[in-house]
Amino acid sequence: xSTTALLTQITALPPELRREVEDFVAFLRTKKQREASLxxxxxxxxxxxxRLSRDFDAPLDDFNExx
Numbered sequence: 001x002s003t004t005a006l007l008t009q010i011t012a013l014p015p016e017l018r019r020e021v022e023d024f025v026a027f028l029r030t031k032k033q034r035e036a037s038l039x040x041x042x043x044x045x046x047x048x049x050x051r052l053s054r055d056f057d058a059p060l061d062d063f064n065e066x067x
Contacts, residue, residue: 010021059067 010018013021
């Protein structure tokens with residue numbers, strides 16, 4: 001659908017439906033901005049911020065009866 005045809009259809013709507021279209025357009029813009037901000041992250045940006053204990057892979061005592 002061309003921009004002109006879309007604009008014609010939107011202007012033919014009653015005012016309350018035009019407000020809904022306006023809200024939806026605002027939603028789409030914020031969604032796009034959020035996706036763009038997530039894409040800017042670089043690999044390794046959290047390096048050194050997460051530490052695992054040495055016995056991370058060791059079995060838990062709570063599950064001894066199931067092993």
